[in-house]
Amino acid sequence: MKKRIQSLFMNELLAYLFFGIATTLISILSRLVIYQLTHKELLATALANIIGILFAFITNDTIVFKQARQNWPRRLVKFTLARLSTFLLDLFLTFLFVTQFPNIIGQFVNNNIDKVNTIETAISQFLIIILNYIFSKVFIFKNKKI
Structure with missing residues (x-):
């Protein structure tokens, strides 16, 4: 079993998918918990x-693209800028479909704002996963460990 898990992380695409799913789950759960605590969708x-x-x-x-330790601050800046663009997309979609026009999704869920927020979250995360992979693979993580 341990060797299977290790082989999973040796394959870049499988590792990216695994940690992409983990990141998505962490983001969604964080967002839903914070929303339930505050009822402030943008926060x-x-x-x-x-x-x-x-x-x-x-x-x-460290795990997916196995980068050398040097130049990690530069990669962090690039990564953050790329993620900032998808973050802005996420904020825009939240504002558009939850804050400004909740009835677009709400018409399908009896205008329950919590369900509207949950559905919009899922749609946003799907788009963000695709864009983040493209940004990471093409612009950020180009050099492997030697």
Whole structure:
């Protein structure tokens, strides 16, 4: 079993998918918990994204793309800028579909704002996973450990 798990992390795409799912779950759970505690959808979105960005950078840099220790601050800046763009997309979609026009999704869930927020969260995270992989693979993690 241990060798299977190790082989999973030797395959870049499988490791990325595993940690992408883990990041997504951490982001979604953080966002939903923060939202339930505060009922402030934009605050929940912002804090969940920060938590997700930090977790994703650490796992992508060290495990997925197996980067050398040097130049990690530069990669962190690039990673943060790329994630900032998807963060802004997430905020925009939250504002659009939860804050400004909740009836677009709400018409399908009896205008239950909690369900609207949950559905919008799932849709946003799906788009963000795809964009983040493209940014990471093409622009950020290009050099492997030697």
